[in-house]
Every structure is written in structure tokens, then in C-alpha cells.
Amino acid sequence: MLTALIMAGGEGTRFWPLSRKDNPKQFFKLNDDQKTMLQETVARIKELVPIEQVFIATNAAYQEAIKRQLDGIPSENIIVEPMKRNTAACIGLSSVVIENKYPGSAMIVLPADHLIKDEKKFIDILSKAVMTAATGKNLVTLGIKPTHPETGYGYIHYGNHLHTIDGDQVFEVQNFTEKPDLDTAKEFLEAGNYLWNSGMFICQLDSILYNIEKHLPEMYSSLLKIKKALGTDLEKKVIKEEFEQMESVSIDYGIMKRADDIFVIPSSFGWDDLGSWPVLERVEKIDNDGNVVIGKHYGIDTTNPIIHSPNKVVTTIGLDDVVIMDTEDAILICDKKRAQEVKEIRNILAADGLEDCL
Structure with missing residues (x-):
């Protein structure tokens, strides 16, 4: 069996x-x-x-x-x-x-x-x-x-x-x-x-x-x-x-x-293995400017971002290869190349007693 x-x-x-x-x-x-x-x-x-x-x-x-x-x-x-x-x-x-x-x-x-x-x-x-x-x-x-x-x-x-x-x-x-x-x-x-x-x-x-x-x-x-x-x-x-x-x-x-x-x-x-946020570039639609956006984004001189903000308009100036994740109680902004380190941010929040954000 x-x-x-x-x-x-x-x-x-x-x-x-x-x-x-x-x-x-x-x-x-x-x-x-x-x-x-x-x-x-x-x-x-x-x-x-x-x-x-x-x-x-x-x-x-x-x-x-x-x-x-x-x-x-x-x-x-x-x-x-x-x-x-x-x-x-x-x-x-x-x-x-x-x-x-x-x-x-x-x-x-x-x-x-x-x-x-x-x-x-x-x-x-x-x-x-x-x-x-x-x-x-x-x-x-x-x-x-x-x-x-x-x-x-x-x-x-x-x-x-x-x-x-x-x-x-x-x-x-x-x-x-x-x-x-x-x-x-x-x-x-x-x-x-x-x-x-x-x-x-x-x-x-x-x-x-x-x-x-x-x-x-x-x-x-x-x-x-x-x-x-x-x-x-x-x-x-x-x-x-x-x-x-x-x-x-x-x-x-x-x-x-x-x-x-x-x-x-x-x-x-x-x-x-869907390990970190850059995976969205492989599973979501990429627009003509190389952007992966869930929500609304307006940018100047911004290239290749990954943005998840279904409830807020995101505006950016002069950014390249960034991850921006917005939720009701927390926002993440990081270099795309360092997205594997997001779990370390959680450790910092936990150490400071911010369990509600985890």
C-alpha cells in the first residue's frame, strides 16, 4: 500500500x-x-x-x-x-x-x-x-x-x-x-x-x-x-x-x-519551493517594466520591484530590485537579493515583544 x-x-x-x-x-x-x-x-x-x-x-x-x-x-x-x-x-x-x-x-x-x-x-x-x-x-x-x-x-x-x-x-x-x-x-x-x-x-x-x-x-x-x-x-x-x-x-x-x-x-x-518573496516573479504576471504588482503602484525611475499592497496605493521614486509587502499591521521593505533574511526580522520583532505582528 x-x-x-x-x-x-x-x-x-x-x-x-x-x-x-x-x-x-x-x-x-x-x-x-x-x-x-x-x-x-x-x-x-x-x-x-x-x-x-x-x-x-x-x-x-x-x-x-x-x-x-x-x-x-x-x-x-x-x-x-x-x-x-x-x-x-x-x-x-x-x-x-x-x-x-x-x-x-x-x-x-x-x-x-x-x-x-x-x-x-x-x-x-x-x-x-x-x-x-x-x-x-x-x-x-x-x-x-x-x-x-x-x-x-x-x-x-x-x-x-x-x-x-x-x-x-x-x-x-x-x-x-x-x-x-x-x-x-x-x-x-x-x-x-x-x-x-x-x-x-x-x-x-x-x-x-x-x-x-x-x-x-x-x-x-x-x-x-x-x-x-x-x-x-x-x-x-x-x-x-x-x-x-x-x-x-x-x-x-x-x-x-x-x-x-x-x-x-x-x-x-x-x-x-516558494521559499521567499522573489518567487512571485516566477508565479505572477510581470509587466513590461519588469514589475510584479498586486494592488496599485505608481513609480518614477523604479525598476523590477515586487509589490503586494491590495489595500493601499504604493508610490516609489528611484528604486531598483526591492520587495514591498503591505499588510494591515506591518510593512516590509527590503532588497530583493536579501529576501532570505526576512525571518531574521521576525526574530527581532519577537525579541522586542511584538508577538502580535508575527
Whole structure:
């Protein structure tokens, strides 16, 4: 049986001030005629995974919003993390919950906030990844063929060719690299055997649990205690106690960098991780002056801005490559090249007690 785990607990910090704690980016639409990002993620995999086999990992604050957005999802398929412990703990907890309901199944792990333009190609690649993950203790990830030297993504360095499935090649992963500086990103692009890390992977449930046992043994011990408590009156108590003790580590650092038999399929299906405001240049209409404007903007000697201000007129003079985001209680103005730093502004606001703005 094939299941899907969609991670939807993030706050979308780099999309502030539109993305907030009580309404993060996975719950809003990029365009009025679209589904929300979470709804799009579930809809695009329906050909492979029916809604009753889709699980959502989130936190308690978003549980009701998920129920409203995903009609038909069983309530027990919403897996609530009691506190933040990064993606390894999230996936570990989810794996034992899914294994308890669908023993022996395979699992597709997807973030809730990605853009995928060629959904037919995506499903085709995903199906091949499922086939590759069907035997042994391997983990299979989808690497995106880079189109430019991007510093906002992690990279996958691949090596030996494993096999080919209907024209798509499968390679062994040599290592994972965190977000590089620009010169290193240019070297990766020129080398030709580096891919953007999409954060998507596919495995048998026993494979991911085997790797957690091998590389994160203390976490595995906690997961065994949780597994025994599932379906009992102590379930919530044990999950909270054990989850709190788990190491806060990403699945990349905790498992993927350490595990053997990690395979990657180089992919091109119009992917974007919607990480920060410049992504709007790839999903919204750009006018003849290179402007992306949601709302009204009048400018003099202003080029290539990204402006979101549906309720106020924005006027600018002598600006280039800026991001301007206006909401009811906050305004962001930043250099487009530094949009990745928006989350640091949130940290400053939090430190000053301005929680209402977050």
C-alpha cells in the first residue's frame, strides 16, 4: 500500500508579513483562482494516493484549519506534533502512526508548500521513485536539475548510475550539501552532477525506521514507546513526553547524510519551493517594466520591484530590485537579493515583544 505524509507545520517565516503564525503560507493562495498550497499538494497526488491514505503532520494550532481545507481526510490522519523538533522527529512520529494504521506500507514524504507546474511529469517521476524504493532499505529522493546558481537551496551530489526506468535515470547519492555561497553554487552548476534538494523522498516505512534505529537510536527508543501507546488512553501523554526528549535535527542531517543506499532521480517538472518573496516573479504576471504588482503602484525611475499592497496605493521614486509587502499591521521593505533574511526580522520583532505582528 502507498501512503503520503505531507509536512504542514511550518510558519513560512520568509513570507512574512503575509505569512503569520496563525495563517502560514501553506494555507493561503498565490492567486485568487487557485487552491491553497496545501490543497494543491494533496490534489496533485490523488492519482497515486487517495485521501484516506494521506497523512498531514502539523502542530495543534493548525489542526482545525487543515480539517476545513481538506474535506474527507480522516481526523486520525492529522498527526499533531506537541512541540517543534525538526523534520527527523516529525517523520519518525508520523512513520510509527502510519505503520500502526497501514502496516508494511510505503510512504511519500512531501512539503506542503511547493509549486509544481508539470503535474503529469511529477506523478510519472514519483511513480518511478516508488518502484525504486520498493525493495531493500533504500531511500529515494527527487533532485531538481538546476537552471541557475541558486544560493537559497541545498544541493544533492550524485555519483554512480544505478539504473534507468523508462528514460529516467537513477543515481547513487554521494552527499548532501547545505545552501552554498554564490561562487560554490556556480561551481556546482558547472560540474553537472549536483541537483537542488527538493525535500521530497520516498521509502518503505520499515526502511526509514531502520535508518532511524541505526543513526538516531535514542529517537528510535522513544518511537518504540510511542508505538506501544498508540490507541491507548496514554497515547497523547506518551507522545508529548517522548517527543520532548527527541533531538531537534533535520531529516537531511540526521538520516540522509549518514545513511547508505540513498538514491536520487534527476527531475524537471517546473518545481519551486516558494521559499521567499522573489518567487512571485516566477508565479505572477510581470509587466513590461519588469514589475510584479498586486494592488496599485505608481513609480518614477523604479525598476523590477515586487509589490503586494491590495489595500493601499504604493508610490516609489528611484528604486531598483526591492520587495514591498503591505499588510494591515506591518510593512516590509527590503532588497530583493536579501529576501532570505526576512525571518531574521521576525526574530527581532519577537525579541522586542511584538508577538502580535508575527
